[in-house]
Amino acid sequence: xxxxxxxxxxxxxxxxxxxxxxxxxxxxxxxxxxxxxxxxxxxxxxxxxxxxxxxxxxxxxxxxx
Amino acid sequence: xxxxxxxxxxxxxxxxxxxxxxxxxxxxxxxxxxxxxxxxxxxxxxxxxxxxxxxxxxxxxxxxxxxxxxxxxxxxxxxxxxxxxxxxxxxxxxxxxxxxxxxxxxxxxxxxxxxxxxxxxxxxxxxxxxxxxxxxxxxxxxxxxxxxxxxxxxxxxxxxxxxxxxxxxxxxxxxxxxxxxxxxxxxxxxxxxxxxxxxxxxxxxxxxxxxxxxxxxxxxxxxxxxxxxxxxxxxxxxxxxxxxxxxxxxxxxxxxxxxxxxxxxxxxxxxxxxxxxxxxxxxxxxxxxxxxxxxxxxxxxxxxxxxxxxxxxxxxxxxxxxxxxxxxxxxxxxxxxxxxxxxxxxxxxxxxxxxxxxxxxxxxxxxxxxxxxxxxxxxxxxxxxxxxxxxxxxxxxxxxxxxxxxxxxxxxxxxxxxxxxxxx
Numbered sequence: 028x029x030x031x032x033x034x035x036x037x038x039x040x041x042x043x044x045x046x047x048x049x050x051x052x053x054x055x056x057x058x059x060x061x062x063x064x065x066x067x068x069x070x071x072x073x074x075x076x077x078x079x080x081x082x083x084x085x086x087x088x089x090x091x092x
Numbered sequence: 093x094x095x096x097x098x099x100x101x102x103x104x105x106x107x108x109x110x111x112x113x114x115x116x117x118x119x120x121x122x123x124x125x126x127x128x129x130x131x132x133x134x135x136x137x138x139x140x141x142x143x144x145x146x147x148x149x150x151x152x153x154x155x156x157x158x159x160x161x162x163x164x165x166x167x168x169x170x171x172x173x174x175x176x177x178x179x180x181x182x183x184x185x186x187x188x189x190x191x192x193x194x195x196x197x198x199x200x201x202x203x204x205x206x207x208x209x210x211x212x213x214x215x216x217x218x219x220x221x222x223x224x225x226x227x228x229x230x231x232x233x234x235x236x237x238x239x240x241x242x243x244x245x246x247x248x249x250x251x252x253x254x255x256x257x258x259x260x261x262x263x264x265x266x267x268x269x270x271x272x273x274x275x276x277x278x279x280x281x282x283x284x285x286x287x288x289x290x291x292x293x294x295x296x297x298x299x300x301x302x303x304x305x306x307x308x309x310x311x312x313x314x315x316x317x318x319x320x321x322x323x324x325x326x327x328x329x330x331x332x333x334x335x336x337x338x339x340x341x342x343x344x345x346x347x348x349x350x351x352x353x354x355x356x357x358x359x360x361x362x363x364x365x366x367x368x369x370x371x372x373x374x375x376x377x378x379x380x381x382x383x384x385x386x387x388x389x390x391x392x393x394x395x396x397x398x399x400x401x402x403x404x405x406x407x408x409x410x411x412x413x414x415x416x417x418x419x420x421x422x423x424x425x426x427x428x429x430x431x432x433x434x435x436x437x438x439x440x441x442x443x444x445x446x447x448x449x450x451x452x453x454x455x456x457x458x459x460x461x462x463x464x465x466x467x468x469x470x471x472x473x474x475x476x477x478x479x480x481x482x483x484x485x486x487x488x489x490x491x492x493x494x495x496x497x498x499x500x501x502x503x504x505x506x507x508x509x510x511x512x513x514x515x516x
Contacts, residue, residue, distance in 0.1 A: 038461070038462060038463065038465040039220065039465060040459060040465055040469060041224070041225050041469065041470050041473075042395070044225055045225065045391065045470075045473060046391055046392075053224055053225060053226075054224075055220070055221040055224060056217060056220045056221065056224075057220050057223070057224050057225075057470070076452075077392075077452060080452055080453040080454065080455065081395065081453075081454050081455060082455060083455045083456065083457050083459075083461050083465075084461065084462075085455070
């Protein structure tokens, strides 16, 4: 699985970082970006789906299942 | 244990004496109706089905969207819906137009919460680095110690007012610590912002007077630092005084405005979320015991409690005549960003009126949406997490000891203002 944060949509809620700091980080302005080129280890796939489903800006996408 | 006498002198609670009953929510909703403040969920559900963007002439007039998609869309209608006056009730024209008092019609200069682009953008970028998850993390240890000290103070009493003795004691001290001002004045800061906000909504003179007190206080704090600089690492006021935009320092007036924002936006909001969560868990044994048994649930549970009991409604004003669907906003109209109502929309949330501690799909907008997303949301989330987890560590079993004594605030910020809890 692979995820991507759309920087244009992200408004820095940090919900993804709070739920899955292994998958995303945030910059100084709070904007999120994916770690490890967005690659999601199998044991974190549920967490990846959780952060997609919790983003108020619809800014996180699963780009590869 | 609970000073119920306080409610009798509270103008918000007293006001219903002269209140006209609501006959039609769609044309006459009342955000200060005691029933609505206690439980607004049925009113939102009715409006979503009959008139999803309601209007009232009460309190200067306003529009109330109740659907998630509408609130999300309106939060992005920048600049046609302006944030210059984000309160849910504007000051009366005679005060707003008077040069001596009109300054207080918005928040203050320099605060992104009461600005539109481009000022909103650069002022916000000055604040955001101080409120990232990593920037607030160093305050976690202090917050834990504070919460345990507060619990030490009442745990042997067998009960407490969980708002006055706990929830209300946490955010003002955190904000004070962040700003570098006197933490021991926490209760005074709370009183100032309550007068400027909750009570000041319906009492414009109290609102203006209280805002002046806050502004004068921060002017004095700024002057002290100009005379005797402090380490900007531990003192947001000093950090802001040193910051530059395009090579130019920002004015003292702007720093005062940003400090004012910390106080008015960082106290009543977070204490409401902590209090609402404790109210819910005191009254819902299944959720309380499940959280005590499964602490791994806290991360989704916090977001769910934020969704269900979202405290904050923000105001916008139309800068021009603008149509939204079949509704025509006129220039100057007040439009309420009903984030709490949006978070109960069944089109977006399964079983929206039930707390589901491990809810999977939860794109709640308790902290707003779009460019005005709450700049302090990471601090608020950390405070809420620490406050609730410390409480559960010490007091895993608790119930409402006097549900009839419970008092909710409403309007801009909804949360418990009296919350009697029994332990064990």
